[in-house]
Amino acid sequence: MTVYETDALAKTTRINMLFDFYEQLLTEKQQTFLKYYFHDDYSLGEIAAEFDISRQAVYEHVKRAEAVLETCESKLKLLAKHEAAEQWLQKLDAAADRLIDSELRAELMAIAHGLRNDGTIIT
Known part of the structure; x- marks a missing residue:
């Protein structure tokens, strides 16, 4: 994998994550174009053909939407x-794995699991 491919993958991953958090703050058209471009891997030309607009117009919508996501x-x-929360949960998992007391380890793992799943802690 080349540096360009790695950068493109990292950018796609970031935009998809930002989209998950801030989707509702985008216009319907921005949501649609970002889904096509980043989720479904359509090219700008394919999106332009689908919506009967220019490739440049699609590019502008995508760039504006990216800017909105980054601003948010x-x-x-x-x-x-x-x-940051995920990093702390990974540390909690690692610490729990090192515990000898299996009951306490299970309790900590349940807490970590609950925090990852909408804050619902299963004991």
């Missing part, structure tokens, strides 16, 4: 908070 993240930091 810079202000609200939901993705950053999510990633």
Whole structure:
């Protein structure tokens, strides 16, 4: 995999994650174009043909939508908070794995599982 492919994959992953958090803040057209472009891997030309508009118009919609997502993240930091929480949960998992007390280990694993699943803690 080349550096370009790695960068493109990282960008696609980031946009998809931001989209998950901020989708409702985009216009319907921006949502649609981002879904086609980043989720479904359509080319700009394919999207343009589907909606009978120019490739440049699709490009502009996608770029504006990306900018909205990045602006939302810079202000609200939901993705950053999510990633930080996931890192702490991984540390909790690792610490629980090192415990000898199986009952306590199971309880901590249940807490981590609950936090990953809408905050519902299963004991």
